[in-house]
Amino acid sequence: MVAFDEMTGSGAELRSAYTALDRWLKETPAETLALRRSQAELFFRRIGITFAVYGDEESTERLIPFDIIPRVLTKPEWEKLEKGLRQRVTALNMFLADVYGPKECLKAGIIPPDLVYRNACYQLEMVDFKVPHGIYCHIAGIDVVRVDPDTFYVLEDNARTPSGVSYMLENREVMLRLFPELFAMHRVAPVDNYPDQLLATLRSVAPRSAPSDPNICLLTPGQYNSAFYEHSFLADKLGIELVEGSDLLVKDDVVYMRTTQGPKRVDVIYRRINDDFLDPLVFRGDSILGVPGIVGAYKAGNVTLCNAIGTGVADDKAVYSYMPEIVKFYTGEEPILKNVPTWRCREPEANAYVLDNLEKLVVKEVNGSGGYGMLVGPHANKAQIEAFRRKLKASPEGFIAQPTLALSTCPTFVASGVAPRHVDLRPYVLSGANGISCVPGGLTRVALKEGSLVVNSSQGGGTKDTWVLDA
Amino acid sequence: MLSRTADSLYWVSRYVERAEYLARILDATTRLTNLPTTYGGAGTEWQSAVSTAGCEETFAQAYGEANERNVCDFLTFNPDNASSIRNCLALARSNARAVRTALTSEMWDALNTAWLELQRFEKTRMDREEFARFLDWVKNVSLVFDGSAYRTMLRDDSYWFSRLGVYLERADNTARILDVKYHVLLPADEQVGGSLDYFQWTTVLREVSALTAYHWVYREAVKPILVADLLILNRRMPRSLAACYENISRFLDLLGDAYGRQGPSQRQARKTLAGLSNTKIDDIFVHGLHEFIEDFITENNRLGNTIFEQYLQ
């Protein structure tokens, strides 16, 4: 399986986006690259991504590896991708408004009702509730992979509390400091207006009763959460308070933060706590991270939660497989971004095919996450495949299957020098009362091991700065 | 500002101040026990160090005998002692991390670096010399942190809350030293006389780094009543109770002005300050030094609670 390389195409050419970078890579000695890489690492340690992991004695402070060679996209490539992202996020929001409202898509048979109704992420509390300004998913992270010059596939929609945007911003910051000469050779579209756009998005969805300068805060599970650095980073960049559940107080359906000058009313909450832990009076009663009564305040229209409660029903793996139909149903357009072809094992024909081709496919549990309950056919042994065959026969509706994709590669600075490594991309899409915005680029994750397709940081993945050329 | 932010700023300062105080107690106690026994005390110096640190009960549970090794271990690196130097610095950093953006980067750097270096110290086996270096290092952490706060923080409520933490803790620490050592300052004990008590008094002064200051202020040999005067009533002495309350009252007033509202904290602090201003050391000795100190510690704790209720919860 030969993957598409974003610099050299099939291997022989030099693609236009990379001409200057290619020249620079040829002129720059490996020692210089190594030196810059260690400077970058030092920078990350200093600014504090170092304290992403804290507390337990044995875990030293962890850094997600950063690759100093940027990934480059041309303006036309990005424009097409962005159009697809806008379309997809529009459809996600319309889908959410529909399943919690009139349920047209279920009536029209676009998606089997039990996928929605039996889904634990379908929050009954939200049924028939009108969310402020009609927006559910204010911040989305759409994971895309590329397989050829023209085709991006969506691998996963993240409609709950997507993370990683701080890495996008910090990666650019460190690149600007370390490689000013590279920026002089390229016209790279900036990303550092993301915090402003996020703030504008949050302001735009304040309850109509809120003052013209609404009080916005970011709700974090606290400093032991692995994304705490990002929470504190974003709160700082946005100039809003970083609050924990215990900083908030709900009295008679109004949310206040406890300040040294007494309670201060809160209008918009950018929450990075999952639904289940948000309100012990409504969801898990054992949650100590949440705010008792916050759901009541939300439903009384006195505060806006971003994202809305119950967005998880849209990014579920089983629902994912229906996204092309969902996009078409709501927008009336052909989907610009493709889905990875997916066999729904709940359908007998599909399951028969999957059972016949287990050694070639990736099989995922519908409700699994983080690689749990997953079979990667080409890397599995006979026993594992047989075990999965039994599971699939027993409860086919719990699984989907996909082909193993040849993710595109990008030049990456590794021990042996500059070599191609597989990448994916997570762009961030913001939806507010004033429309959709999306900063050019996103977070590129790279599998640093040769041949590996796994970009997760927990399994040897790193990140890269992502450049969209403005000309 | 968020109450929790103010609370964390206040506690960051308290813990750093406390770590320094523990280092001073250990330093002074080591000196005292190193004296030939004819000059030393009753051999209870280490027990007295534990009392001064205010953790007799936890110590008694963890160890039997109060000797140099046990006490040093307990007050420095023992993870089970909530108020060991290690835990003070850990708690200071953890509070700082929770409100990371409310600190200046210099303050964060001071604490973060201290935490990383502390782990290095923790791993090495220390001889006396290395231990002395460690104690110096702790005092230095406090100086760097305090200096960073002084030089880099905006003069607004976040600064004032952090200062309140410093001075409440400091007042408590000074009072505790007096509480444990009051008997060596009493006239009744003077008849034991001689060099023996002299070293006890100078130890008290060392614990609050006031030995030199004493000579500048009083220009006479160390006398217990003057030691008490210096530590309780002398506003020029930065660790005296009066100086601490002068600061506490000032920072509370700044808060009251900024927020446009005075409250029980302001009233209580002013009352204590007025009391300290209108008292002579002789009166304190007449009415009982021990009672005075005990009352003060109670009042100081009460003020901590009042500040908590008024601003930090």
Place this chain on the structure above:
Amino acid sequence: MRIRISHAISYEYAEPARHITQILRLTPRDHDGQHVMSWRIEPSVDGRLRASQDAHGNIVHSFYDEGPISSLSIRIDGLVETLDLAGVVRGSERVPCEVYRRDTLLTGQDDALRSFAEEAATGAGTQLSQMHALMAAVSDRMDCVEASGRRGVGAAAAFAAQKAIAQDIAHVFMACARHLGLPARYVSGYVAEAAGLPHANGAHAWAEVHVDDYGWIGFDCANGLCPIDTHVRVAVGLDYADAAPVRGSRQGGEGESLNVIVSARESEGRFANQ
């Protein structure tokens, strides 16, 4: 049957409690076979009692009190007229019945529970007879103990223990029914004292299953029957947590002691026209 219910829940706190919020699902609705003649619900605090409906259509009251308080009580007095409809429930449904096939934390199944359910249903033809067989099997296996002070442990643990409070017996039954592919839900309510009912005169919990051709039917495994006119339905949900009579939060209030007095008795005077 005309049933008079009086229910008093009181909390005492050794340390004063502040910022108390409670959500109450303690008010029944009308439906076929159940008519609420009068209902009063009174917390001992001054705050506003706000009424709303949750996703299942339950009537929810919530209140907030700043405190500090050292005790809190909620008093309920009501009169409900009921008919024996052999467990069949008809009323307006808010949520598609598919929703009630979800497994929750309290109704998760293990292998033992699954094979128990399959075995119990073997041989029974219709869904209805399957459920009757299941009720008999659950009643037979599970020993129902008084709730006083005990907390629920969820279906799987209760099943293993063979002894449980009424709410967990309902969970066991629901877990089995869901495993057999039927929507099942939790009901909290009251049962009036009557001959042959071992668990009556008080607050109680049972289950309802959605059966083809009939709709929702109640199954009270603790008492071993489908609810009759002794049963007053108050709230339904995916499980106990979802339909709990009281959910609350507070600050402070350490050393809580809870005291509940409840009675449900047939009242004087029959419903004249039936």
